[in-house]
Amino acid sequence: MNQYKRLLSNTFIFAVGTFSSKILVILMLRFYTGVLTQDEMGVADLIIKTTSILYPVVSLSIGQAVIRYGLERRRRKPDVFTIGLLTVACGFLISLPFNPLLKLVHYNTSAGVAGSLLDYRILIYVYVLTSCTQNVCGQFIRAIGYVRLYAIDGIFRTFMTIVLNILYLKVFRWNIYGYVASIICSDALSTVCLFMIARLWKYFRPRRINFYLWRSMLLYALPLVPDAILVYIIGFSDQAFLASMQNTSVSAIYSIAYRVPTLIALVASIFIDAWQLSMVNSNTKEEQIEFFSNVGNTYSAIVFIIASGGIMCAKLAMTVLAVKNYYIGWTFIPILAIGAGFNCLSSFQKSVYLLEKKTVPSFLSTAFSAVINIVLNALLIPRYGGTGAAAATLTSYVALFIYRALDSRRFMPIRWKSLRLGLTVLLLAVQAALMLIEPPFWLIWQLLLFGAVGLLNSRELMAAFAKILHRHRKA
Known part of the structure; x- marks a missing residue:
């Protein structure tokens, strides 16, 4: 199977598993916002985001090394x-004695009650352990070729999360604890199922440890720990600043609005999952550059068309996804949607570093991007609230893409079609501005600008389709 066909096949498999599962979770937002108060939703999301920061610290980002080294044929x-x-x-x-640090993450409710995440330390630590273990198992089954099982597992985890959410929140009324416990239980069940179906116990041999390989994997993974932390900080600092400088109610509204751009990032996660399996190959350097350039330009076209659709449907999305108390959050979506598009392209650029093991x-x-995000959040949120947080996120993601596009040329000079990218971003900026201004008609x-973005990028998509079809016929 040629590399383009393999990438398309894997992307389709991951799309079925990941997209269907994530859509179900997003559609559950109306249920969450109806069962939990805005303050409870804000605290629950703070727990999830804090866990996302702790996860790479506890796991040392070893999951990334598991798939990178697991794909190499010479590795046992x-x-x-x-x-x-x-x-x-x-x-x-090692992380257990440091749980008092959770007191640093504090919040204020809309009723004026102050609190910190130290009150939820046991819940957070159990969540971290189950999440880290599940991730290692998930990455490993991808590395050994169980691609379909990986996709099915995504659907299974989501289904169990939803069922347990309904049970814990609607029946047992566990509120914040129920929201997080449903994710913990679904991760634990997923790990057990993967062990049974893929017979992973055969691969666990603690008596025969390859310490040379362990050192090599840690050297690869350790720089990804602060990298992952900073990635989450870019997303987390918005809510942390809003919860501290405003209140958890504002933070919750922003969090729900952020779910719409998350759909754009979802495209990135689906594609990057498949891309990781395709980028490790035996091509020559020039063939790799051509492959990365072709795929990158097609990917950017898809991402920005979806971003344009997200801007156009901002009001509709908030109406569908949340109860009316959250509707004002639509004003954050146009800015966040463009930022999410640049975040997707940054993720693609990151694959160059991972391929070359330059972490x-x-x-x-x-x-670099995180510093920009934190500084702008501190400056903009006190005056502009959620809009300031969205602007800070957009600026940091644009800076991240530009930095990586220039820096990664040392290893892989991807040939971006700069004119098309520039015109597309200009159209998106105009579209976002008109959405926020709400002029007559x-x-x-919005429909005209969405069509213009699609038309501008259609040639790239058609060229990619022709390339895949041509290679398929040759094969």
């Missing part, structure tokens, strides 16, 4: 899997 699969699980276990034990430059680029303007 049991060595890779054993190192992955042992790293998670060691990281978890330190990846971290430095993320640090605003919907017609």
